[in-house]
Amino acid sequence: MRWLRRPAVYVAMLAAAASAAPLPWLPLAADGVHDPAAPGLAFLQQPAEALAPLPRDSAGNLVRWVQALESGAIAPRSTLLGHTPVRVLDQDIIVSRFRSMPAVKFPHRQHTHWLDCSNCHPFPFADKAGANKLSMVAILNGEQCGLCHGAVAFPLTECNRCHSVSNEALKREAAK
Incomplete structure (x- = not known):
């Protein structure tokens, strides 16, 4: 679990969700998963842009995915x-x-x-x-x-x- 290795990021995410402040999704180049030097990174949608309009959660990646599906906010x-x-x-x-x-x-x-x-x-x-x-x-x-x-x-x-x-x-x- 990545958040166990990044407790400060997880605590910041919880605090932001609780205070309804802007959500701190990391940019792909800083998330520890994507190679920041990869040229294809510029073509990917950033998490803040993709996830901010979805129903908010207070845990995990801060999205209520089932609610997003049932409300029609997403149609995978x-x-x-x-x-x-x-x-x-x-x-x-x-x-x-x-x-x-x-x-x-x-x-x-x-x-x-x-x-x-x-x-x-x-x-x-x-x-x-x-x-x-x-x-x-x-x-x-x-x-x-x-x-x-x-x-x-x-x-x-x-x-x-x-x-x-x-x-x-x-x-x-x-x-x-």
Whole structure:
């Protein structure tokens, strides 16, 4: 995770998001990923120009990507090839442990707008109910959900975005 190596940049990003100040997306030449001497860099759109109009978030790269998609602020290509079928699955999976944390709601629809089923099945997740042993340790180590969350999707510090279903409500529902 790049922000771990640049804590001052991450703290500045959080402070800016909280104060609604101009967002501090680094120019590509200074982001530590792009070669500042590459001649092609002049043809790329800078992050501040590309991301500033999108719905703001308080974490990660400061963009609420699902909100941007659902509001029509962005319309990503669903496939590289026009003849490839797009499969959007509108099904939520509740991972319930009935422990101290609320249960996890995994929304397939939001994920399949961006990714084909084959991005996650059969690796890192078997496509059979109960076949996956989820582990926060594995996720925090960049495995399972951590392959994307903490890297290109909202960070793992936003626990309530996944742990969003009251265990008490699930227990009441199960008792019916």
